[in-house]
Amino acid sequence: MTAAHTAGQFTFDKHGLKIVDMKCGIPDIAVRPAGVGASQAVSDATESEPTADTVSLGAVWSSLPELAGLPLHGTKYTPAAEFMASNYPSVKDTEDWQTATTATEFLQATVWVNEDMPSLPDRRAWARDFLTRYPVLEGGDLWGDEDDVFVEIRPGRFSAELCWPAPKDGMRSSEIAAHFDTSAPVYRFNEHRHLRPAFEPGRTPPTPLMPWWLLLYSFSMLARYQPPQVDRGPRHRQVPRRSRLGILPGRRP
Template sequence: MHSDLDADEAWERLRASRSNPPARANTGSRRKTYAAALEQAQQLFHAAAVVGPATSPVLAFYGLSQAGRAITAAAWSLKGEDWNLDTHGIKTTGFHLPFPDIEIRTDPPGTHGSFVKVSEALDSPVWEKDPLRLEDVWDLLPTNLHYPLTTRDRLTPLYTDEGSIDAGDHSLLSAFVCNIPDRVVKAGTREALADFLTAYPVVAQHESYSTVGPALPNYVRYDHGGGQLSMNWLMPDGVGTGFDGMATMAERQAHLRAMTRRYAGGRYFLPVLGSMKRELHPLMAWWAVLYALSMLSRYQPAVWGTLINVDSNQFAVPIERLLERAINHLPVLIADTITEVTT
């Protein structure tokens, strides 16, 4: 549902922005930080691309961390010295546990750690009391859809496409929700779908969906398992400037964008984990995963060496694939995020 992106083009966009930095990064120390942090980020990502998985997570994480400094320097929402970052703002524990069960926590809201302040700029939640398991955050990345860490039931991003929006003369937003898990599609009941969607509150607010037979969900099944479903949502009050007061395509597209997060040129409904009030921004999901991998690589090198051994470890190939995608996807996500916080 997504494609590899042009990292070189993204770095060109970012380099071009440095001569005339956006938003609050256009003067003073914020401008200097914006330019220097992006230069460091690019060099760290380029270095990560030419080494193996033994050390690439350290380089990729610090590349993302430096890009975070550019993001906060530019962000309109961060005033005064709120943009200035000091610590990581995130920590990992439980390295003695199985790889999927490594625990990730963040510093409290309002602190100046990098993860916390970048999350604030992106309206993305932090958590401090109840840890998230690495597997749960791993599954938030669209690139990991086909790379599960265990056989547990997963909560993964649900892809949607603006091209699937129904342009009919009605007052609803109608679009396909894709990548519904096989367990839900096989169950085939309204109850199974409703139970699954409790983790996706935005999707759960649907007005109706395509049905078959005795009002059962009319899934389009995939050959490899799982499927998609055409779903309908009410448009916001006061929207409807088209013919006979119906919603226009532009209004429907805007509503779908408001309900989803952008990633790799597509739009995704993301689950809300645990006690969080909304979903993690994709950049922050990447941040949490790379931080955990970098800490393993730096402080548990023997354990990390075992995990990336393709001859003996089931996690080695998924880890390799994740690190390859980090090099391709993150520059584009960073560039898009800077646009997001400055418009």
Template sequence: MCRESDMATSSFPLPLSGGGVRITGTWANMGAPSTDSVWRKVRGLRHRPPGAASTTERRAVFGAALEQAEQLFSAAKGVGYASRPLLLFYALSQAGRAVAAASRRATNDAWQLESHGIKADLANIRNLASISVQDKGRGSFTQLAPLVGSGSLAGGVPLGKIWASIPELSSVPLTSAGMPSFPALSYVHHQTASDVPDQEMRYIIYGWLVGLPARLLRKESEEKFATFLSNYPTLAGAQEAGTVLNRTVRRSDGLSFQLSRKWVAQGKESAEELQNRLTVAYLGDDVRYAFPAFDGGKLPLHPFLAWWAVLYTLSMIARYEPSEWVKVLDIDANPD
């Protein structure tokens, strides 16, 4: 999952670079890649590290951190859920060190990550959705945010909201009473058009935003849609698609629906640059999402950091409250 404008043209499970790094190659025609093929591609980066990881010290950290990340992710497959969050979080943490080592945005010693940089209030573990997660203002989480173009969690944000912003998890939300969620919205491109005002071509792209909560259909109105979409900073400037798309609102699976919208490029921005500004590639070059911001932030929370927050919280419960974690995992007693 890369931010293509300043990272990679390939989509990896991790944002492996930043700040001007471009990794050639694409998986767009491979379909859904296997885990082994993904790691094979990532492992190949270590022969010729991208970006700032080409320097001696950073290269050593980049290679070692990726090696540890791969081993920890692989080891997590072999243990039960009682212990798995511990291995998964530290695997992601090591991957974060590789991201920082490769990022050209990380100057001086900023690429050397320190501490987790995040905390979770574990006072009410049995209600997972309500656990408050917050960055510490310093440490790895906060250091990585600007490197991947992400917002942070300056104020306490319920785990349930962060969970719902991850594409694979939005369809299985944590149980919570009356907690509005802002899921990752997948973007399906419909067509590109252009106009030529004052001899300067501007591109217009039309497409569907898929995954809006069905609750918004109870009172369909442009004002309500606009208010909801204001939680997605990159989608600013979204307009009604007019007659290009037949229906503004299309019902979907009963739990969510899709909404047509159009966006106009800024200045000399190309159609591709416009699409990359609006969305992030996730698990494949052709699968794109818009992600929400939390706490009134101006930048969306990158899915890499959303996973960081979720896995950190679950790992802390498993590590420091093992008996409560086992109860949380009880399928017969816990709806989550």
């Protein structure tokens, strides 16, 4: 794929990455760029934001939509969240809006979160915290009352309806889609969007291919140089695969 999208002859002679310390817990293992190699070539060919500094595997793992339901044990990073925006602007009573606004129309979206649904008294506080976890959601609020916009799908997973003042009235569906393309890009399926946290402060998340590349490179290095990290548990006792990776019990990759 990279060769097909690279002008001229495609070649590289090193990974372009380096693991800083292999002996800490898997979520805290850090990987950083090292010169120019395969990682940089793939990043350029796919027009993805390149990794510029040291990042932890916990942050990389959490940024991938496919792994949102499989958190690493002990990770503290914000995970990707499913996001579906309405194709049309909505009208909302602004009396209870948290900040002053002159908007007459709003953009509405639903997010799906892999957490226990907060109790009714805690939902407003949860929403404020959730919006701060994803800076691209700044200025948002709940769409309606706390008892109406939260829906429990199953234990450990729920949805919430959010909204934002529309940048202008009368936005078309194509303009709304373009508005959310940066904050919640489409991933794999039409209109199937995800909020993807950046794992480097102040930078746009790379395309999902690059986090996968970082993870596969890191696990291949661990398997080669620190096999106890991925093959054996305490006292060299063989343990199930999900425990080797630190995936929370009850979850399966």
